Amino acid sequence: MYMSNLGIFLATFFSLFLFRKIAKTINLVDSPNERKKHIGAIPLVGGLSIFAVIFIYLCLSPTMLVNPYIYIGCAGTLL
Numbered sequence: 001m002y003m004s005n006l007g008i009f010l011a012t013f014f015s016l017f018l019f020r021k022i023a024k025t026i027n028l029v030d031s032p033n034e035r036k037k038h039i040g041a042i043p044l045v046g047g048l049s050i051f052a053v054i055f056i057y058l059c060l061s062p063t064m065l066v067n068p069y070i071y072i073g074c075a076g077t078l079l
Contacts, residue, residue, distance in 0.1 A: 004057075004064075012053045019045035019052075051079050 023029060023043035030042045054075065058068040065071055 004061075008053060008057055011057075012050055015049045015053055016046065019043070019049045047079060051075055 020043045023045045024041070028044050030036070030038075030044055032038055032040070055072055058064065058072055062068045
């Protein structure tokens with residue numbers, strides 16, 4: 001259990017770097033304006049990265065949850 005959680009964490013962590021590059025390429029970023037205090041374009045892909053890794057994990061190992069496809073469907077709707 002701990003190894004699978006560690007694997008999911010590491011996969012999500014490294015997928016963030018991949019998704020950040022893609023987000024900058026397709027201009028999926030939050031640009032600063034008068035309301036925002038950040039400097040520079042911030043990629044908006046944190047949730048997408050987490051969803052992608054959990055989706056792949058549950059498709060490869062559907063026995064981890066009782067109804068993994070309901071979970072994936074609900075998470076996809078929220079995404």
